[in-house]
Amino acid sequence: MKNKYFRFLASAIILIMFSAESKSEVKESFENKSRNVYIAGCWQFISTNISSTSPIEGKYSVNTSALSSLNKPCTLVTPWYHTDEAGVVTFKTKLSNYSSKGSQIVEVTLVQPQNATGSNLLTYTYKSAAVADLSVNIPAGTYYLIFNWYGEGTNYSAYLDEVVFAGEYFSDITSGKGGSCSALPEKETVKDDDKDGVPNDVDAFPASPDVSFVNYYPAGNVFSSIGFEDLWPSKGDYDFNDIVVDFNLAFLTDKDNNISRIDAKVVLRAVGASFRNGFAFQLMGIKPESVIEVSGNHLVHDIMKLNANGTEAGEKWLTVGVFDNCFDILKHPGVGIGINTEPDKPFVTPDTLEVSVVFKQNGVFGGGLPVKYSDLIANSKFFNPFIFVNGVRGKEVHLADNAPTDHVDPAFLGKGDDTSNPALGRYYKTEKNLPWALSLPQSFDYPIERVIISDAYLNFVSWGLSKGAKNQDWFMDKAGNRNTNKIMPHK
Amino acid sequence: MKAFLLFVLLSGLFFSCVKDNFEPVDQTDNKATDVFFDSKFDWASTNNVEVNIAGIPGGPSIVTKLEFKTLEGQKLFEGFFYVNENITLNLVTLPTTNKLVMQFGQLTDTLSVSNGKASFSFVEPEN
Structure with a gap:
């Protein structure tokens, strides 16, 4: 008996849920005092306003000007709505006062895309100052309503409130304001092959529900560079060419702006040293368990200990090793100090490593932990690239004031020429506040071996002394910026 | 002896009051390793621009594509x-970027960047 009762109850609940879903409606109570909010939402007011003088319900209602003309109406135009089946629009209206000497009416006109002139649904003559509950029948389809109020004989105004529309809101707010908004495209005309809710015409991957958009760091089709000095914690020669990597990160996101995959292109362009350095990056704010898989990197010397998903083990934030020995990636030509840092030595063509970090596969997030791209970039230091020097994992070199990872050997911090002070958030700066690494928003034309950067880039010191205010384009190939004799030719 | 000591003392006072005639050194001609830089400078060659978009309060749940570009595209x-x-978004731009082109559905607008911030509101301010 109990079972039957529960089955009946469950069926009833499901039935109620479905019937509620099929009979969608939108209620507008005009409870925001700003008319501009409604205008932004595609309502149009002509001799009408939002008023708190004598609201029908709540604190505010729509209020007309004095109804003293039978020719010039006070008007309220609604946004577009859409109903799949015929329905009803209900509303409450009243006059501010009533006198039999006057005459006040409200007309409701239906406008549909196929009937732009509209058809009258209701003409109601107010018979008292009491609230009237009125309704009009709406055919299936896309529509909006025009409320026109007319009057003569008195200066009374009318109020409107609690309008309940059949169907769903269907104005394209981004198409205009007030009466200039267009309707959204009819659903059957919107193509969405992967059914992820993102129409094909704006979906970068219309056949894949896991990805819809691509965000590039630093920007589309642009490679950034980082040049490192690798003698940390001792000062180097400040040519910033001990390791030079170009990179471009593509963050592929889904319809909810969650990261589905990161495709990192990394180009090791120069090795101006003899140390077997590795390169990695950390993404601050992303937990390693969010990742399903890391692939495409070159870690063969067991310097980084990895989790099963390919992220580095023992790190709070996602850390991805790209390579653990630069000489595996860029082969030494047999002559010279390093690789691609001396113009008279053979040039070695760099390879591009394509590292992929997968967060979402077949609709499932790694560790059940979606990461919003907008949340990630909210931290301006979210991308934390670094080298680890000569096979020593704990000897990390980062950009100035970027924190080291959990694997740094704290014995190096604040030693030698380094003045890092974790308590102050100060990292990787000398006593004179010089960094051990520089990041540029374009591919770096780095100095020739042992040329201090300020000899190659003539406005570097000015830029630094002005704290970045002057000579912001110091690295660009513009007149007065460079001593090209001291810069490695870009190949 | 007293006169000599007095002379030395007065001479010291006189020379200590003489204004230095040294011209300020243009440190920008120096090597990077020769000068002190500000301890707060983080050597970033890019800017971060905080973009704030005010939606329509209580408005309909319409979802659409939002895109930002530079004036150069x-x-x-x-x-x-x-x-x-x-x-709220935090965008990485060149330091010289002072305009952002926003495309939100059918809406296109150019936002000015000032003090690292740019903003847009669907709702016009009240008069």
């Missing part, structure tokens, strides 16, 4: 957002 951001939500 370089894409900085894209995603799918509700027009009734307030949105």
